[in-house]
Amino acid sequence: MKTVEDLKRLREKLQTDNQIRHAAGTQIIVGMGTCGIAAGAREVLSAILDEIAKAKIQDVNVTQTGCIGMCEQEVLVDIVKAGGPRISYGKVTPDFIPKLISEHVVNDRIVEERVIGKITK
Amino acid sequence: MKHIRSHVLVCGGTGCASSGSKKVMESLKQELELKGLESEVKIVETGCHGFCEMGPIMIIYPEGTFYCRVQPEDVPEIVDVHIYKGRIVNRLLYKEPISHEMIPNFEHMQFYKKQMRRILTNCGHINPEIIEEYIAVGGYAGLGKALTEMKPEEIVAEMKKSGLRGRGGAGFPTGLKWEFARNAPGAQKYVVCNADEGDPGAFMDRSVLEGDPHRVLEGMAICGYAMGASEGYIYCRAEYPLAIKRLHIAIKQAMDMGLLGDDIFGSGFNFHIKVKEGAGAFVCGEETALLASIEGKRGTPRPRPPFPAVSGLWGKPTNINNVETFANVPLIIVDGADAYASVGTAKSKGTKVFALTGKINNTGLAEVPMGITMREIIYEIGGGIPDGKKFKAVQIGGPSGGCLPENMLDLQIDYESLTAAGAMMGSGGLVVMDETTCMVDVARFFLNFTQKESCGKCTPCREGTMRMLEILTRITEGQGREGDIELLESLAKNIKAASLCGLGQTAPNPVLSTLRYFRHEYEAHIRDKKCPAGACTKLSGYQITELCKGCGLCKKACPVEAITGEIKGQHVINQDKCIKCGACMAKCPFKAIIKG
Numbered sequence: 001m002k003t004v005e006d007l008k009r010l011r012e013k014l015q016t017d018n019q020i021r022h023a024a025g026t027q028i029i030v031g032m033g034t035c036g037i038a039a040g041a042r043e044v045l046s047a048i049l050d051e052i053a054k055a056k057i058q059d060v061n062v063t064q065t066g067c068i069g070m071c072e073q074e075v076l077v078d079i080v081k082a083g084g085p086r087i088s089y090g091k092v093t094p095d096f097i098p099k100l101i102s103e104h105v106v107n108d109r110i111v112e113e114r115v116i117g118k119i120t121k
Numbered sequence: 122m123k124h125i126r127s128h129v130l131v132c133g134g135t136g137c138a139s140s141g142s143k144k145v146m147e148s149l150k151q152e153l154e155l156k157g158l159e160s161e162v163k164i165v166e167t168g169c170h171g172f173c174e175m176g177p178i179m180i181i182y183p184e185g186t187f188y189c190r191v192q193p194e195d196v197p198e199i200v201d202v203h204i205y206k207g208r209i210v211n212r213l214l215y216k217e218p219i220s221h222e223m224i225p226n227f228e229h230m231q232f233y234k235k236q237m238r239r240i241l242t243n244c245g246h247i248n249p250e251i252i253e254e255y256i257a258v259g260g261y262a263g264l265g266k267a268l269t270e271m272k273p274e275e276i277v278a279e280m281k282k283s284g285l286r287g288r289g290g291a292g293f294p295t296g297l298k299w300e301f302a303r304n305a306p307g308a309q310k311y312v313v314c315n316a317d318e319g320d321p322g323a324f325m326d327r328s329v330l331e332g333d334p335h336r337v338l339e340g341m342a343i344c345g346y347a348m349g350a351s352e353g354y355i356y357c358r359a360e361y362p363l364a365i366k367r368l369h370i371a372i373k374q375a376m377d378m379g380l381l382g383d384d385i386f387g388s389g390f391n392f393h394i395k396v397k398e399g400a401g402a403f404v405c406g407e408e409t410a411l412l413a414s415i416e417g418k419r420g421t422p423r424p425r426p427p428f429p430a431v432s433g434l435w436g437k438p439t440n441i442n443n444v445e446t447f448a449n450v451p452l453i454i455v456d457g458a459d460a461y462a463s464v465g466t467a468k469s470k471g472t473k474v475f476a477l478t479g480k481i482n483n484t485g486l487a488e489v490p491m492g493i494t495m496r497e498i499i500y501e502i503g504g505g506i507p508d509g510k511k512f513k514a515v516q517i518g519g520p521s522g523g524c525l526p527e528n529m530l531d532l533q534i535d536y537e538s539l540t541a542a543g544a545m546m547g548s549g550g551l552v553v554m555d556e557t558t559c560m561v562d563v564a565r566f567f568l569n570f571t572q573k574e575s576c577g578k579c580t581p582c583r584e585g586t587m588r589m590l591e592i593l594t595r596i597t598e599g600q601g602r603e604g605d606i607e608l609l610e611s612l613a614k615n616i617k618a619a620s621l622c623g624l625g626q627t628a629p630n631p632v633l634s635t636l637r638y639f640r641h642e643y644e645a646h647i648r649d650k651k652c653p654a655g656a657c658t659k660l661s662g663y664q665i666t667e668l669c670k671g672c673g674l675c676k677k678a679c680p681v682e683a684i685t686g687e688i689k690g691q692h693v694i695n696q697d698k699c700i701k702c703g704a705c706m707a708k709c710p711f712k713a714i715i716k717g
Binding site: 001002003004007008010011014015017018020021024030032033037042045046048049050052053054057060061062063064065066 | 122127185246261269386
């Protein structure tokens with residue numbers, strides 16, 4: 001650590017690593033009720049984590065939720081961008097994840113044909 | 122490579138470690154591997170949250186769920202239900218003491234809501250053994266700003282403007298002390314951190330040292346720069362081995378990163394810190410005794426002047442401050458004196474960390490702004506008195522302090538108001554007492570402590586505390602005499618006036634304070650040979666009331682066969698044989714045995 005600028009740069013880099021302990025911009029919520037798990041939610045979650053690491057996406061939290069009652073549409077994945085509505089995608093499979101992440105999370109383009117619902121604030 | 126989607130923070134502080142948090146962490150590691158989740162979840166060992174009674178504590182992010190009293194057997198369920206499926210394990214949540222409401226996130230707990238955690242902000246939320254975690258939350262920015270943007274005189278001025286006063290107990294204005302040391306002539310100067318924390322029941326400094334040691338190092342370095350010192354010593358009591366270990370790790374990591382050592386940030390300023398362990402003497406928390414101890418001499422105080430700022434360690438100008446005082450420094454430099462002084466009262470700025478112990482529901486550390494009332498601390502943060510008992514008094518300042526009775530609960534806490542009430546801020550230990558506590562016994566307990574810890578150098582303390590203790594012991598055993606109270610008061614006056622150091626000067630405080638508010642209890646002990654609280658065993662007896670069903674369990678429990686009675690008949694205790702052990706009362710299933 002030679003200068004104060006070095007410290008500042010290190011801090012910025014480290015802040016993203018521990019940002020999970022503070023609020024985050026984007027939320028990705030995977031349905032993990034019994035129906036979800038049976039439909040393959042674990043594999044979808046795994047694919048999401050792989051994709052985020054590969055694309056080096058920052059400021060995103062991945063959490064799970066229970067069964068919302070639309071078991072037929074599992075695996076359900078909801079995406080909420082900061083300040084935006086909650087978009088629910090249905091019948092998500094691991095192969096769809098790369099496209100979903102790059103379209104919706106990175107480029108802010110909702111993949112309309114796979115959406116099954118939207119909750120606005 | 123997976124994106125880490127969850128951080129599990131497990132407290133590794135002394136309190137939680139002794140309730141098994143290390144095994145919890147091992148179990149967690151195994152369970153995650155078993156379920157194939159180890160590449161998605163990061164386990165972080167943190168320092169002390171200051172809520173040790175609820176430990177082992179585990180916080181899971183991103184949800185921020187706070188789990189208490191986690192045992193290794195609970196881990197498989199936590200991993201399966203929370204980490205795998207995202208659901209909360211309700212039975213491990215914190216429950217509010219009075220309402221029994223379950224609170225998943227600590228920010229919503231009554232205990233944390235009213236606090237203003239600035240010094241304690243990182244405790245329990247970062248890994249103190251990884252310097253990067255401290256840097257990530259803004260660590261060492263204060264030192265950077267001080268060394269590259271401010272002159273030493275400017276730093277001293279800022280410290281004076283902030284109004285920070287010594288948090289070790291005396292409350293001396295910190296900026297002024299730094300100025301004295303800065304202005305003292307001499308090339309070699311020292312910064313010393315008092316981490317002896319001798320007050321029984323106080324653990325504020327322990328928490329900071331275990332949970333956020335870099336904050337203290339940073340504060341010391343800023344002080345060194347401001348006063349012109351190149352060396353620092355941390356005098357830490359040997360009874361805190363984890364704090365000492367964490368300090369050594371922190372110093373090494375800071376040195377490796379160039380944040381301590383030579384030419385920090387290219388400013389030309391050098392600062393090296395060493396750790397010196399105490400050896401179990403309360404008196405070594407007194408500054409001159411502490412300095413003598415660092416020098417390798419017997420820990421006894423000396424008369425002042427000269428003050429340490431002029432002639433301290435090895436006769437050189439020395440600035441000695443408490444752990445909590447140094448922990449406030451980075452905050453003042455980064456946020457500025459005005460921001461710091463916007464919290465608190467006119468003469469007492471900033472926040473203070475109190476250790477809440479005794480008869481209270483939420484025992485732990487509470488950091489609050491100066492000026493808050495005792496009622497808010499005890500009832501809102503502390504959650505009130507357990508078992509529906511009535512509040513009687515709160516002892517502040519440990520063995521040097523005094524007590525506040527119920528009618529003083531709305532006192533706004535700051536240095537002046539407490540001293541006026543006959544108490545003392547002290548290091549911040551608060552012991553809450555209920556109707557079953559005997560105030561005479563409290564005075565005796567603290568005098569017993571100070572008497573044992575008296576170094577013996579000066580007569581008023583050595584002999585005076587011994588005599589006060591003798592009188593108090595006699596009173597609690599029913600041997601009190603007319604004139605004892607007046608004798609205690611006269612002794613107290615002389616010991617306070619003539620003792621060489623703070624230990625003796627403040628030792629009579631618990632006696633004077635309990636006499637001021639609870640004189641009637643002393644009189645009851647002396648004149649009526651009765652203990653109103655029912656605590657002094659030699660003065661209280663056990664009685665069996667008419668609720669007795671004659672089951673005979675008490676008779677079997679009595680170790681000296683003092684109980685007589687037939688099955689289904691009223692049982693009676695022979696007071697002459699009774700040794701007042703209380704075994705009968707503990708056994709009675711009908712609550713028929715009372716004390717008094």
